[in-house]
Amino acid sequence: MNTRPRRMILATFIHNSGAHPGGWRYGASAGADQHDVQHYVRLVKKAEEGKLHCYFSGDQQGLPYIKGADAYAATDYAGKLEPTTLLAALAMVTSDIGLIGTVSTTYNEPYAVARRIASLDHITRGRAGWNVVTSAGASEARNFGAEDLMDHDLRYERAEEFVDVVKHLWDSWADDAVLRDKAAGRYFDPAKLRQLNHRGRFFNVAGPLNVGRPPQGHPVIVQAGGSGPGRALSARTADMIFTAQSSKDKGQAFYADMKARATAFGRDPAHLAVIPSVQLMVRSTEAEARAAEEELLELIPDALAWSTLCMQMGFDFGAAGYGPDDHMPDIPLTNGGQWVQQELMRIARADNLTLGQLARRATVSRASFAMAGTPEHVADTLEDWFRSGAADGFSLSPNYQPGGLDDFVDQVVPILQRRGLFRTDYEGATLRDNLGLPRPANSFAADPSLGAEPDLWA
Amino acid sequence: MNTRPRRMILATFIHNSGAHPGGWRYGASAGADQHDVQHYVRLVKKAEEGKLHCYFSGDQQGLPYIKGADAYAATDYAGKLEPTTLLAALAMVTSDIGLIGTVSTTYNEPYAVARRIASLDHITRGRAGWNVVTSAGASEARNFGAEDLMDHDLRYERAEEFVDVVKHLWDSWADDAVLRDKAAGRYFDPAKLRQLNHRGRFFNVAGPLNVGRPPQGHPVIVQAGGSGPGRALSARTADMIFTAQSSKDKGQAFYADMKARATAFGRDPAHLAVIPSVQLMVRSTEAEARAAEEELLELIPDALAWSTLCMQMGFDFGAAGYGPDDHMPDIPLTNGGQWVQQELMRIARADNLTLGQLARRATVSRASFAMAGTPEHVADTLEDWFRSGAADGFSLSPNYQPGGLDDFVDQVVPILQRRGLFRTDYEGATLRDNLGLPRPANSFAADPSLGAEPDLWA
Ligand SMILES: Cc1cc2nc3c(=O)[nH]c(=O)nc-3n(C[C@H](O)[C@H](O)[C@H](O)COP(=O)(O)O)c2cc1C
Ligand SMILES: Cc1cc2nc3c(=O)[nH]c(=O)nc-3n(C[C@H](O)[C@H](O)[C@H](O)COP(=O)(O)O)c2cc1C
Numbered sequence: 001m002n003t004r005p006r007r008m009i010l011a012t013f014i015h016n017s018g019a020h021p022g023g024w025r026y027g028a029s030a031g032a033d034q035h036d037v038q039h040y041v042r043l044v045k046k047a048e049e050g051k052l053h054c055y056f057s058g059d060q061q062g063l064p065y066i067k068g069a070d071a072y073a074a075t076d077y078a079g080k081l082e083p084t085t086l087l088a089a090l091a092m093v094t095s096d097i098g099l100i101g102t103v104s105t106t107y108n109e110p111y112a113v114a115r116r117i118a119s120l121d122h123i124t125r126g127r128a129g130w131n132v133v134t135s136a137g138a139s140e141a142r143n144f145g146a147e148d149l150m151d152h153d154l155r156y157e158r159a160e161e162f163v164d165v166v167k168h169l170w171d172s173w174a175d176d177a178v179l180r181d182k183a184a185g186r187y188f189d190p191a192k193l194r195q196l197n198h199r200g201r202f203f204n205v206a207g208p209l210n211v212g213r214p215p216q217g218h219p220v221i222v223q224a225g226g227s228g229p230g231r232a233l234s235a236r237t238a239d240m241i242f243t244a245q246s247s248k249d250k251g252q253a254f255y256a257d258m259k260a261r262a263t264a265f266g267r268d269p270a271h272l273a274v275i276p277s278v279q280l281m282v283r284s285t286e287a288e289a290r291a292a293e294e295e296l297l298e299l300i301p302d303a304l305a306w307s308t309l310c311m312q313m314g315f316d317f318g319a320a321g322y323g324p325d326d327h328m329p330d331i332p333l334t335n336g337g338q339w340v341q342q343e344l345m346r347i348a349r350a351d352n353l354t355l356g357q358l359a360r361r362a363t364v365s366r367a368s369f370a371m372a373g374t375p376e377h378v379a380d381t382l383e384d385w386f387r388s389g390a391a392d393g394f395s396l397s398p399n400y401q402p403g404g405l406d407d408f409v410d411q412v413v414p415i416l417q418r419r420g421l422f423r424t425d426y427e428g429a430t431l432r433d434n435l436g437l438p439r440p441a442n443s444f445a446a447d448p449s450l451g452a453e454p455d456l457w458a
Numbered sequence: 459m460n461t462r463p464r465r466m467i468l469a470t471f472i473h474n475s476g477a478h479p480g481g482w483r484y485g486a487s488a489g490a491d492q493h494d495v496q497h498y499v500r501l502v503k504k505a506e507e508g509k510l511h512c513y514f515s516g517d518q519q520g521l522p523y524i525k526g527a528d529a530y531a532a533t534d535y536a537g538k539l540e541p542t543t544l545l546a547a548l549a550m551v552t553s554d555i556g557l558i559g560t561v562s563t564t565y566n567e568p569y570a571v572a573r574r575i576a577s578l579d580h581i582t583r584g585r586a587g588w589n590v591v592t593s594a595g596a597s598e599a600r601n602f603g604a605e606d607l608m609d610h611d612l613r614y615e616r617a618e619e620f621v622d623v624v625k626h627l628w629d630s631w632a633d634d635a636v637l638r639d640k641a642a643g644r645y646f647d648p649a650k651l652r653q654l655n656h657r658g659r660f661f662n663v664a665g666p667l668n669v670g671r672p673p674q675g676h677p678v679i680v681q682a683g684g685s686g687p688g689r690a691l692s693a694r695t696a697d698m699i700f701t702a703q704s705s706k707d708k709g710q711a712f713y714a715d716m717k718a719r720a721t722a723f724g725r726d727p728a729h730l731a732v733i734p735s736v737q738l739m740v741r742s743t744e745a746e747a748r749a750a751e752e753e754l755l756e757l758i759p760d761a762l763a764w765s766t767l768c769m770q771m772g773f774d775f776g777a778a779g780y781g782p783d784d785h786m787p788d789i790p791l792t793n794g795g796q797w798v799q800q801e802l803m804r805i806a807r808a809d810n811l812t813l814g815q816l817a818r819r820a821t822v823s824r825a826s827f828a829m830a831g832t833p834e835h836v837a838d839t840l841e842d843w844f845r846s847g848a849a850d851g852f853s854l855s856p857n858y859q860p861g862g863l864d865d866f867v868d869q870v871v872p873i874l875q876r877r878g879l880f881r882t883d884y885e886g887a888t889l890r891d892n893l894g895l896p897r898p899a900n901s902f903a904a905d906p907s908l909g910a911e912p913d914l915w916a
Contacts, residue, residue, distance in 0.1 A: 025640045033638070035580045035670050037549075061569065063668045063914050069648040072915040076645045079636065079670040082577035085546040089581045091495075092550035107567065111519065111601040119540035122493045123547045139914060142664035143569040178537065180491070182483045185759030187534045190527040206600035210521050212493050212537040301643055307915075456521050456597060457530040 008386050008422050009273055009393025009435060010413075011054045011100070012047050012405060013242070014040065016076045019279045021308070021363050022299030023400035024076045032401050034079050037089055043405055044090045047097055050409030051425060053434055054098030054129060055090065056222075056242070056395060057083035061107050062139040065311055067318075071303035084116045091124040098431030100129030100222055105162040106155050107135060107144045111205055113162075114169035117219050118211040126215030126430030130166075131222040131242070132233070134159050136336040152335050156229035158202045163221065163237045165205050168196050168450070170218050171442045172208030194444040195454040208454055216432045217440040226339025235261030238272060239437050242395050244368040245276040246343060251369070251390030271437055276385070277395040279364075281372040282407040289372040296399060300363055302356075309359035312340050317355055324356025368397065375411035382412075383421055466844050466880050467731055467851025467893060468871075469512045469558070470505050470863060471700070472498065474534045477737045479821050480757030481858035482534045490859050492537050495547055501863055502548045505555055508867030509883055511892055512556030512587060513548065514680075514700070514853060515541035519565050520597040529765030532758075542574045549582040556889030558587030558680055563620040564613050565593060565602045569663055571620075572627035575677050576669040584673030584888030588624075589680040589700070590691070592617050614687035616660045621679065621695045623663050626654050626908070628676050629900045630666030652902040653912040666912055674890045675898040693719030697895050698731040700853050702826040709734050709827070709848030729895055734843070735853040739830040740865035747830040754857060755818045763817035770798050770820050775813060782814025826855070833869035840870075841879055 016034035017024035024031050032039045044055045059082070066072045083101030090099055101120065103113050113130070121128035134155035135141075141149045150158070177192035196207035223234040224242040234241045241258055245251035254276075259269035281296075283289035306324065310316050314334025322329060328348040334341045348358045364370060371381055385391045398404025416422035428434050444451050474492035475482035482489050490497045502513045517540070524530045541559030548557055559578065561571050571588070579586035592613035593599075599607045608616075635650035654665035681692040682700040692699045699716055703709035712734075717727035739754075741747035764782065768774050772792025780787060786806040792799045806816045822828070829839055843849045856862025874880035886892050902909050 024638070024645060025643060031638055031640060033636075035636075037581045060668065061573075062664075063666060063912070065914050067915060069915045073644045073646060073648045078646055078651070078668060079631070080668060081580060082573045082669065084543055085574055085577040085581060088543040088546035089550050092547050107570065109565065109602055112565065115519075115540045116543055119543040122539060123495045123543060139664070142662075144567055145662045173537070178491075178493075179531075180482070180489055182489060185483060185757075185761075186531045187482060188531055188536060190531045193536070204600075204603045206520075206597070208521060210518065210537060211540065299643070454521070456523050457525060457527045 005420065008382065008416065009275060010050075010052045010422060011056050011275060011393065011395040012043075012052055013056045013058065013277055013395045013397045014043055015058070015397060015401070016080060018400035018404055019397035020296050020399035021075060021304060022296040023404070025299040026296055026400040027403060034076055035081065037081065037086065039402065040081070040086060040090060041093050042402055044094055044097060046405050046409055048094050050413045051423065052097060053393070054100050054431060056100045056131065057086055057102060058131070059083045059102035059104070059133070060137055060140060061104055061135055062137055062143045064137060065139055066304070067307040067310060067316070068303050071301065071307040074301045074304045084120055087128070088120055088123050091120070091127070096127070096426040096434075098127045098129055098220065098434065099124055100131055100220065102131040102133055104133050104135040104140070105159040106150060107140065110162050110165040110203055111169065111209070114166040114209055115211050117166070118170055118209060118214045121214035121216055121219045122211070126432070128214070128216070129220035129222050129240070129431060131224065132159060132163055132238070133224065138336070149335060152227070152338070153229050156225070156233055159233055160237070161200045161202050163233070165196070165198050165200070165203055167218055167237075168198065168443055169205070169207055169209040170214055171444050172196070173213045174442055174445065175213050175217070178212055190454070190457065193454050194451040196451050207451070213442070216430050217442070220431050220435065220437070226337070230339070231258060231261060234258065235267075235272065236265050239435070240273040240275055243274065243276050244340065244343070245390070246347060246369055248385055248388065248390050251276050251385060252388065255390050273392040273435065275393050275395050276391050277368040277397055278382070279368045279370040279397045279399060280378060280408065281399040281404065282375055282378055282411050283372065284374060286374060286377070289374065293372045297360065297364065300360065305359040305363040306356075308363040309355065312337070312344060312362050314341055322355060324354060324359065326355050327352070328355065328358065372399075375415055378408075378412050379415040379419070382416065383419065386421065463878065465878075466840065466874065467698075467733060468508075468510045468880060469514050469733060469851065469853040470501070470510055471514045471516065471735055471853045471855045472501055473516070473855060473859070474538060476858035476862055477855035478754050478857035479533065479762060480754040481862070483757040484754055484858040485861055487860070492534060493539065495539065495544070497860065498539070498544060498548060499551050500860055502552055502555060504863050504867050506552050508871045509881060510555060511851070512558050512889060514558045514589065515544055515560060516589070517541045517560035517562070517591070518595055518598060519562055519593055520595055520601045522595060523597060524762070524765060525769055526761060526765045528761035532762040542578055545586070546578055546581050549578070549585070554585070554884040554892075556585045556587055556678065556892065557582055558589055558678065560589040560591055562591050562593040562598075563617040564608060565598065568620050568623040568661055569627065569667070572624040572667055573669050575624070576628055576667065576672045579672035579674055579677045580669070584890070586672070586674070587678035587680050587698070587889060589682065590617060590621060590696070591682065610685070611687050614683070614691055617691055618695070619658045619660050621691070623654070623656050623658070623661055625676055626656065626901055627663070627665055627667040628672055629902050630654070631671040632900060632903065633671050633675075636670060648912070648915065651912050652909040654909050665909070671900070674888050675900070678889050678893065678895070689716065689719060692716065693725075693730065694723050696730060697893070698733055701732065701734050703734045703848070704827055706843055706846065706848050709843060710846065713848050731850040731893065733851050733853050734849050735826045735855055736840070737826045737828040737855045737857060738836060738866065739857040739862065740833055740836055740869050741830065742832060744832060744835070747832065751830045755822065758818050758821050760814070763814070763821045766821040767813065767817035770795070770802060772799055780813060782812060782817065784813050785810070786813065786816070830857070833873055836866070836870050837873040837877070840874065841877065844879065
């Protein structure tokens with residue numbers, strides 16, 4: 001039994017120069033160079049100074065569509081470092097913080113992903129996590145030989161099989177397979193390697209993995225799908241779910257649903273952490289916070305806001321004859337991210353927004369909960385969500401970088417610690433330890449009917 | 459014109475615990491833990507202390523085949539860290555040495571590889587290289603959904619197209635595409651992004667890459683194929699070729715062939731460096747070198763040696779009633795590699811070896827040039843190859859690790875430097891600079907008919 005008091009999990013989700021689309025223009029500095037690893041070194045060190053559980057790197061396999069070259073040119077979305085390489089680098093300048101990288105199940109093969117994440121888990125000594133995404137962008141498909149995005153539900157069917165294969169591959173080696181017995185001349189114990197021989201609908205994978213069992217057994221699995229199939233994948237396979245929830249009551253409903261789904265899969269619901277993302281800005285006074293919010297808003301070009309709305313809704317309002325002054329028409333369900341689409345639809349109708357007003361909100365908040373305020377206000381809000389069954393913790397996306405994360409770590413973390421809501425130091429050696437998650441048993445040990453003796457020496 | 463004196467290129471090819479099959483048992487220490495990043499940190503720092511041009515990480519997408527579980531258990535081949543993640547980590551503890559990672563063209567997609575290597579080039583600030591391999595292992599195919607290995611020449615046809623696509627993707631962004639002009643609200647110049655729209659035999663890839671142009675323009679391309687198609691791929695696309703040559707005269711023939719092939723492609727042959735690998739051990743006296751060689755030979759576990767002999771001879775001596783103390787009987791001509799079989803047969807009879815003695819010799823030689831001797835002897839041999847048209851430099855594989863690389867750096871490098879054969883410090887900022895290679899021009903700038911304006915904002 002875990003006797004620790006229940007405390008918040010805090011992650012930070014790093015957008016190159018901040019989560020706010022005006023963030024890269026904010027402040028007097030030259031801003032973040034998104035190709036400079038030292039930018040991320042600074043951020044991850046700050047996150048570790050704040051004892052945050054994990055640093056999270058998002059990813060896409062291509063550039064997003066944003067209509068209009070001028071709108072496009074106004075964003076910092078275009079160039080980024082690939083997560084597994086970036087996080088391996090950050091492993092060397094940190095010692096405790098978890099490092100979670102996004103890798104798509106739609107454009108990769110399970111053996112390759114199992115290897116890279118296992119390798120990252122060894123390099124970090126047990127601090128790696130994998131954010132499993134199915135890649136909703138249409139441009140991504142065209143970089144991998146397909147004309148169109150694979151069907152939404154089919155992507156999740158592939159992801160279900162993909163995650164299972166990866167987890168089994170991580171179990172290829174028993175934890176004590178490596179002997180390095182110089183005297184006996186036995187480097188490892190061949191009886192402790194298992195071959196998967198997986199034959200499935202999407203993949204045939206023999207195994208065993210050519211990387212020893214990861215320090216965490218299984219690196220932490222994160223998922224962020226919001227649709228039915230996305231939630232089902234999380235509930236069955238994930239340790240942590242990142243989610244965009246625009247209000248506490250939405251968050252509570254989502255939280256309850258995810259915990260119930262985990263329970264229905266026979267899991268301990270405490271072992272599926274629900275982590276809404278919070279886009280935030282911390283200022284000493286409410287007035288300063290409002291002024292900074294206004295300033296950031298001014299930094300977003302109209303063209304970018306309009307393009308972002310069309311992209312998030314999966315619908316070209318302009319081509320359909322609608323303009324910024326119109327109200328939300330009925331539009332078809334998108335094959336892309338359905339959760340975001342439906343959430344924006346709900347907001348537009350609830351607040352009676354014009355498309356132009358919604359565009360600005362959509363561009364700023366990206367459907368996540370957004371907040372600007374004093375350190376006490378931010379702490380109060382997080383505490384409220386945490387205590388009222390809306391969150392096990394939060395994924396913090398500061399509005400601008402560098403600087404935004406410092407404000408949170410320096411000003412909000414101490415308040416949460418004083419209130420006993422957040423721990424004052426790392427408690428374990430691995431990310432799993434720090435999240436209070438058990439280390440998974442080896443599936444081959446648990447079920448000897450699974451797999452076979454490797455035929456590599458037959 | 460390059461006015462530098464011609465000097466050796468020195469690389470080190472890291473096998474987990476040394477290139478010799480007995481290497482992991484050598485010495486008093488606990489030996490190398492192949493999953494511990496600190497093992498590689500120690501090696502790369504030593505290589506950089508010695509001013510070596512590059513540190514090279516090999517890779518396979520699966521475990522090798524070795525007959526017999528006990529033989530298998532005697533090797534350290536089974537577990538390793540994945541190169542792109544490992545090298546990204548090593549980037550953070552080094553500042554000058556090049557970091558070259560192996561990535562297969564047979565089991566990957568060009569967009570994904572272009573991104574990871576570009577990312578590594580940004581993280582290293584221009585020190586990344588990609589060793590292009592087509593993956594000859596049968597076990598690798600079965601980890602990626604195939605029953606059998608793709609045909610040899612077809613693998614190279616795929617590799618040719620793969621490398622071209624990757625290079626074009628690296629050119630997606632002009633070098634000066636990023637503006638970060640806060641006042642004007644322009645993060646980058648959309649006129650400086652190009653979309654490839656590649657439609658080929660193996661791949662359809664739209665682009666552009668979502669990583670900015672690598673610091674080196676194109677990270678250094680390495681290739682190690684020895685067949686006709688392998689040599690052709692190197693001659694057309696590579697900056698450096700790694701090769702196994704068992705003697706100087708074979709090395710000279712290979713060197714001349716590669717330079718002629720590069721010239722035939724219209725290239726400056728000086729821009730294709732030919733780097734034979736050298737398996738080596740350095741000892742203060744010749745007597746010590748011979749003793750250490752003998753000791754290593756004895757450390758090859760019996761089961762491994764026996765299995766290797768049977769495989770190389772294409773004959774199961776044990777099943778036929780022969781043991782390690784017997785002498786070579788008459789055996790049938792093998793259906794496998796007859797040249798190796800007859801060569802081993804000749805050695806056994808010439809030196810009157812028992813099967814056990816022959817087995818150890820068969821296990822140790824891996825087609826590369828191998829050498830054990832004093833620092834002067836090693837320096838003399840390298841100088842001889844270098845001056846007589848057999849090599850532009852060497853890829854050093856010490857027989858055992860840790861320790862073997864230290865011997866070379868501490869004892870041989872100073873001699874080479876005194877002789878003016880090796881530079882005394884890094885001369886440039888990037889791996890290309892240090893190799894004396896030009897930075898490739900952007901192919902889209904050179905040929906405006908290539909590619910198109912991205913349709914990401916159309
Ligand atoms: C906080 C958060 C972070 C996400 N990060 C990524 C990412 O890095 N890459 C990606 O392709 N999708 C990312 N997504 C999208 C989700 O994986 C998923 O596609 C989206 O929430 C739509 O859900 P659905 O696919 O179940 O409809 C993220 C979503 C959320 C809520
Ligand atoms: C020094 C050297 C290093 C090599 N490293 C690798 C490697 O890391 N991974 C791999 O799959 N093949 C590696 N190879 C194999 C070559 O890529 C190639 O498959 C082999 O030399 C046979 O040549 P061919 O394919 O042209 O017949 C290496 C070869 C040499 C000579």
